[in-house]
Amino acid sequence: MLARTTTVAFEGLEARPVEVQCAVSPGVPGFAIVGLPDKAVSEARDRIRTALSELSIALPSKKVTINLSPADLPKEGAHFDLPIALSLLAALEIVPPGAVAGAVSIGEMSLDGTLVPVAGALPAAMAAGAQGATLFCPEACGPEAAWVDATPVHAAPSLKALIDHLIGVAPLDPAVRGRVPDAAAPDCLRDVRGQERAKRALEIAAAGRHHLFLVGPPGAGKSMLAARLPGLLPPLTAMESLESSMIHSLAGTLEAGGILTRRPFQEPHHTASVPAIVGGGKRAGPGQISLAHNGVLFMDEFPEFPRAVLETLRQPIETGEVVIARASAHVRYPCRFLLVAAANPCRCGMLFDPNAACTRAPGCGEEYMSRVSGPLMDRFDLRLEVPAVEVADLALPPTGDNSATVAKRVAAARQIQADRYADSPRITVNADLSGDALTEAARPDAEGAELLTRAATRFGLTARGYHRVLKVARTIADLAGEPDIRRPHIAEALSYRLIAAKDI
Known part of the structure; x- marks a missing residue:
């Protein structure tokens, strides 16, 4: 199921609509979070704020609200860190909004901006392929997601590497399928x-x-x-x-x-x-x-x-x-x-x-x-x-x-x-x-x-x-x-x- 971050709003400023999808059920996080979040989702604001600070990216000194829809879908897990971070970066115009609009993303973020693998990369890629969308995910998830040929998969080791890809400084190579180990011969x-x-x-x-x-x-x-x-x-x-x-x-x-x-x-x-x-x-x-x-x-x-x-x-x-x-x-x-x-x-x-x-x-x-x-x-x-x-x-x-x-x-x-x-x-x-x-x-x-x-x-x-x-x-x-x-x-x-x- 696709959960969407539909709007990023800064207090006192005009709301900027940015749509970045996360294709894992069921969850989404934020700063001031709308949409039934659990503890891991709520803590995303601290992880993302710290990761952005490590990249010398300062958020406006305003209250930031992330609207996550559908609001009645329970939001669980840390795999929504990456889509929320991309929404913020697009709203701040640090990355081109058109580069992430409609894209599917999944990934947990550590405090230094490293992208941590999460479960569900393969179904996320299948959901992205069904919509003809691009998938952004952690580097460790790329070989799994790349088995779906219907969608481009860009797997980044960190948020900084993904930003460099989106602004054209250092484009990421498409993810390559993982190697399947040789199966042992079955018992006779x-x-x-x-x-x-x-x-x-x-x-x-x-x-x-x-x-x-x-x-x-x-x-x-x-x-x-x-x-x-x-x-x-x-x-x-x-x-x-x-x-x-x-x-x-x-x-x-x-x-x-x-x-x-x-x-x-x-x-x-x-x-x-x-x-x-x-x-x-x-x-x-x-x-x-x-x-x-x-x-x-x-x-x-x-x-x-x-x-x-x-x-x-x-x-x-x-x-x-x-x-x-x-x-x-x-x-x-x-x-x-x-x-x-x-x-x-x-x-x-x-x-x-x-x-x-x-x-x-x-x-x-x-x-x-x-x-x-x-x-x-x-x-x-x-x-x-x-x-x-x-x-x-x-x-x-x-x-x-x-x-x-x-x-x-x-x-x-x-x-x-x-x-x-x-x-x-x-x-x-x-x-x-x-x-x-x-x-x-x-x-x-x-x-x-x-x-x-x-x-x-x-x-x-x-x-x-x-x-x-x-x-x-x-x-x-x-x-x-x-x-x-x-x-x-x-x-x-x-x-x-x-x-x-x-x-x-």
């Missing part, structure tokens, strides 16, 4: 010994972006399987890379000067709070589900998460976005992620171990898994048990295909889906299907329809569960390169569906 699927059925489920999940729930004893390989999922997914497209990078930029987690080139993999601890997972806090920042946008969200020890945290996942899983509504902010973040949840079958984890003398079985398993509500469990397309690995299996050589081979099959299935849904902007993979699009794309043959109807009746599948079986069957058929959904595809999809909390 062959490192996981045994668990061939779980590997197959992982492939299906990657091909159709189907949410996956893994239940098994400690040491079965659940975390290893989840960690290898990003290596099976197709590379980020240019648009996906920008989308994910902007979210990480707002959160301040983007690596300096670079953008994301690999799909995000977020694995929050089970003690995380609701704002940490969904987003929020004082500045309504993005949470883990938004940081996992276009990637994987892995939640280990799933039943150990607070009930409130788990229930907040239900709507984002369905809609692919989350709205952070606070008294001072109303922000919408995308969160189209692939959720992988892992859990032990019970608190001790030994429910399925015949050698363990658990006196509370099977009640302990039912009690433990009941922490995950039925509506949330129903949103997992794939649910399966991951058995313990035998010691003999650990001594055997690796089996199954490696990650690169599986990734090729996933990419081929994703391409089939891209071609099928080319005319549907809201549908990119089978997991997005709903309504008429689901009926048209995932219609099984007569034998498959009969099997699904009998299974739905016998096992009490909900309408959501029924449709999710069809989506998974569509993905299984795509992996096989078959245009029609047949009985074997439905049967395999059902085999990943019929594990519920009451069955464990």
